[in-house]
Amino acid sequence: MAAAVEILDAEGEAGLTFRALAARLSTGAGAIYHHVANKTELLSAATEHVITDVVTDTADDRPAEAIRRISLGVFDAIDAHPWVGTHLSREPWQTAMLRIWEGLGGRLPALGVPEHHRFDAASAIVSYVLGVAGQNAANARRDFGDVTDRSHVLGAVADRWAAMDDDEFPFVRYLSTRLRDHDDREQFLAGVDIFLAGIAAEDDR
Amino acid sequence: MAAAVEILDAEGEAGLTFRALAARLSTGAGAIYHHVANKTELLSAATEHVITDVVTDTADDRPAEAIRRISLGVFDAIDAHPWVGTHLSREPWQTAMLRIWEGLGGRLPALGVPEHHRFDAASAIVSYVLGVAGQNAANARRDFGDVTDRSHVLGAVADRWAAMDDDEFPFVRYLSTRLRDHDDREQFLAGVDIFLAGIAAEDDR
DNA sequence: ACCTGAACACCGTTCAAGT
DNA sequence: ACCTGAACACCGTTCAAGT
DSSP, X not given: OHHHHHHHHHHOGGGOOHHHHHHHTTSOGGGGGGTOSSXXXXXXXXXXXXXXXXXXXXXXXXXXXXHHHHHHHHHHHHHHOHHHHHXXXXXXXXXXHHHHHHHHHTTHHHHTOOHHHHHHHHHHHHHHHHHHHHHHHHHHHOOBTXXXXXXXXXXXXXXXHHTSOTTTOHHHHHHHHHHTTOOHHHXXXXXXXXXXXXXXXXXXX | OHHHHHHHHHHOGGGOOHHHHHHHTTSOGGGGGGTOSSHHHHHHHHHHHHHHHHTOOOTTSOHHHHHHHHHHHHHHHHHHOHHHHHHHHHOTTSHHHHHHHHHHHTTHHHHTOOHHHHHHHHHHHHHHHHXXXXXXXXXXXXXXXXXXXHXXXXXXXXXXXXXXXXXXXXXXXXXXXXXXXXXXXXXXXXXHHHHHHHHHHHHHO
């Protein structure tokens, strides 16, 4: 599993082939099938390996703070291992996903969310985190020719947004100026706070 | 493009090979490269083909209602073409994504969201929609052996959630009973409303 | 019980040769 | 300018044969 994570971090999802992993482990490609059934299971095991730590119990915290911290843990894990973001979105039944549902949703009762809202609320925050996860993974995967560092990539995207037709894409053009120097991590947390504020507002109704 | 969408709907992402598309069009595989640069571009073009209609202008609407309707349009498009959900999350710079940013974010000024909150608010709602899109695409792709219809699939997942360890996954177990007969579309809309409520609440601060 | 590694049935992509 | 289709350099997965 450690070898698989190393290859994934270094070469990405496409780099993790059964042949490459077998070579790294000095064995035959067929041998790996004695431990995982197929490539999906191999990726799920690697994902589980990375996610388990970041959704650890923090039972003594205030619940909103726990939701912020677990969300940020998942965000940072995907920042460090972009392939995790892709795989989480692709295999919703893997154990890593259950840990995220539990970590985020498990705080809703303590937050005072009434029972009839809990499933919808948990689903919303999990979906939001997964959405950001997928985007970040895609952003990290993408390369713009020779520009690789973040600020240059953002600049390239911003240039593209700024060049869109003003009649069809006025808001996208408006955003292009703010895109250039925003902070992904802060924006992610701002979204978590919008969600938390929405939960609190709905409880009052 | 129509032929590509047909193959994708019938066989999924794995079924759309250059050889299969060439055969359907009675041509050679190499010919397709005169129209798209690679497989990613082929999928982006097919995605654009499906998404453009559902994010059409509805300028005369109340903004919150427009956001709900555009979100639902994306949801329904992915319900009909699951591969769209996967590809949206994987290629954030494609034109289809810009249309979604514009359709959802473009309503925020009319909603009264102050300028310094607009980018974060747009990002949050787009990420949420993409998160649900990815999950729904993955759910539709997955098959549980011989059970294929929705209620049986949900039942199988619910059984799995109910069988989890009670100490480690109390909330997941709690959810397993509601999972069985919830409505994905309603739950999606409930999430949109949570974000709209959160955006409204943040404006008051 | 686990490993080996050749073999099978594919891929995306390229490119000389055609029209 | 576009098409053809064989060729290249790979894949995931299987399986007879080994230890």
